Amino acid sequence: MERKKVVIIGGVACGAKTASRLARIAPGYDITILERGEHLSFAGCGFPYFIGDVVKEYKDLVCTPLGIIRDVNFFRTVKNIHVRTNCLATRIDREKKCVIASDSDSSTGSEKVFPYDELVLATGASSIRPPIPGVDLNHVFTLWTMPDALAMKSALASGSIKSAVIIGAGLIGMEVVEALTERGVKVSVVDFLPTPLPALVGEDFGLRVTKAVKTKGVDFYGGEKVTEIIGEGGVVTSVKTDRRTLDADMVLLAVGIRPNTALAKEAGLELAPNGTLIVDDHLRTSDPSIYAGGDCVMSKNLITGKPAWQPMGSTANRQGRVIADNIAGLSTKFPGVLGTGILKLFNLTIGKTGLNEAQAREAGFDPVSIVVEEADRPHFMPGMGGMTIRLVADRPSRRLLGAQIMGTGVVDKRLDSLVSAITCGMTVDLLADSDFAYAPPFSTALDPNTHAANALRNKMDGLIKCYQAKELKERMDQPDAPLLLDVRSPGELDVQGRLPYEFVNIPLGKLRERVNELPKDREIVTFCKISVRGWDAVAAMRSAGYENIALLEGGVMSWPYELK
Structure with a gap:
């Protein structure tokens, strides 16, 4: 029986993953990778760390954890995959089911034909070079x-x-x-x-x-x-x-980048308006014999069900596995993406997943969000770091829709737990009651995500009125601006700074005895460093008969504008 021929155009993330997975589950297949460059399966996401000399040698970006270079010989001897580097695919003949390619580093124009039973397009994307005068200068x-x-x-x-x-x-x-x-x-x-x-x-x-x-x-x-x-x-x-x-x-x-889909377009495959390939849940293109994955395809947003482009190495690898499964006869689907991203920037970790409020509103949800400042571990533990969490949920269903997190603490584990929660369709209430691991070296007794969920529940249930920083800034520009009540100690004001508006400073411990100094005919917004004491101030004022009270979410720590 003739072996099924699988040709893969592109040998980096999606292409290499497709080939490697397929070689394991369908070892009888004839698998060929056509890669226009010299390097295979390299970790492009590691380039900034190579530039920064954190990664010393480029070989570290193209080798296995055991230090074996993923080159042509490696794919042939270890995985029984045929690889052609410096091989540029120039045309797809869908009728004859073959790919025409030439040497990308040669001017001879000689071509070679690669027949296929199944074709995989993992052509990736390319950096945009904007038409700015001087863009072709050295350096x-x-x-x-x-x-x-x-x-x-x-x-x-x-x-x-x-x-x-x-x-x-x-x-x-x-x-x-x-x-x-x-x-x-x-x-x-x-x-x-x-x-x-x-x-x-x-x-x-x-x-x-x-x-x-x-x-x-x-x-x-x-x-x-x-x-x-x-x-x-x-x-x-x-x-x-x-x-x-x-x-x-x-x-x-x-x-930015643009998808490499000129080859697909010339072959008559269906493209999205942004030039990416349109694929189904099994990552088949409009031609059932041609699959596509990675930076060149349009995915689906898990929350909205609408098209979403997520050119990430993680997405490309996930899609490579799905493609291989389907070629091998396993009916595996690619469910979609949440738009998750994360970044290390000096001592900060910055990440997001799901929808922000504007995206949620555009998708037809009624979003509500909260901003909280939390520590990743108890204050008595060495190395404690802080983080800001913005949590977004749908008001009527209480379903979690998205999150943004930034801080010096352990952000990634909180982000990943929120990815799981949103993927599974959890409500803010289920997140608040999740049984997160606790011990002082790893977390506070209530995890930061628990605190964020509880704070959002308070807001959604109407237990407290809140302003985020931008909302309060806009409110302070109105004729009937509220009075700000800062319940920090005077020493904290000198160290942490003051909001640039009229305010009254009454430390929380003095508030109950001095509460009558505050007007009852004006809205009052309370806050402290992170607004935990601000919440206590709301309770103290309510017990004294004040009703028009609100809280600044995240306190001074979440104020992004200039301070006095």
Whole structure:
């Protein structure tokens, strides 16, 4: 019996995963990978750490945990997979079921034909090089492929790079901020949007990120457009925006990526409006003999059921497994994505999953959210860190819809537990009653997610009126602005700062005896450092007959604007 032929175009995340899984569950298949580059199955998400010299050798990004390089020989001898590197697929003949390819590093034009029974498109995506004057100067980089990473690290190794401008404040751009800063490079970041990481967190978190990187000597210029990259002798020297000129011995273009689907389009496969391939739940394209996965395909949002593009290495690997299963005859489905992302930025961890309030509202939900400040461990444990959690739920169903978390504490485990909760359709009440692990080295007695869920329940149940920072800022600009009641000690005000509005400072321990100093005909908003004492202040005032009271969520710690 003739062996089934499977051809995979692309040998990085999705392609390599598809081939490896298929070789295990269908060892009789003839599997061939066509990779246009030289390197296979490399960890592209590790590039910023390679640039920052945390990862010393590029080989560490292309080897197994045992140190074996994942090259052509490895795939052939260990997995019985045939790999052609530097092999560019140029055309798909769907009628004859074959792929036509040529050597990508050759100008001979010689072609080879690869017949297939099943074809997998794992063609990935490419960095966008915007049409800015000077974009082709030396030392203007993108960071998406291994040659990109090698070239950028080589430039840094020369010792000539003293300043750098990063154009784009998304995940890749901000990861490289830390890498370059730790190597002694003066870094400036420019983005057309006002705050960094707009796809990950909201404006309030973004403003706090801006403050955090400034303490590391990084300048962020939001709301500015790059108009020109200036050079001398063919090498970049500065970057011009619509407001200023910034010195730059190096420029990183991190403005986004686009899917590599020209081959698929030419073959007549169905594409989404953004150019990604449309696939079904089994990751089949509009041609049932052709599968696709990774950065070149459109996925589905688990909450809304609507199309969602999530170009992540984690998604690509998950999809590779699903594709392999279906080719082998296992009816496995890819359920979708939540838009989960996470970033290490100096001592901060920043992450999100699911929908923010605007996305939830657009999807037809009635969202309500809460912002809380929590410690990851008890105050008496060494290494205790803090975090800010924004939790989003649907008001009528109480179903969890999303979360954003940022802080110096152990954020990743809280984010991952929320991913599980949202994936399973949990309500805020079930999250509040989840039996999280507790011991002082790992958590407070009530986990930060428990606190966040309980706070959101209080808000949803009408037990307390709350303002988030942006809401209070807008409220303070109105004619009938509330009176702010700060229940911190005077010493805390000097250290932590004051909100830039009219306020009364009565420490919580003195509030019950001095509560009559406060007006009853005006809304009063209470707060402290994180607003736990602010909640106690609400109770004290209610017991004294005050009714028009609200709480500033997260207290001064969650205030992203300037303080006095």
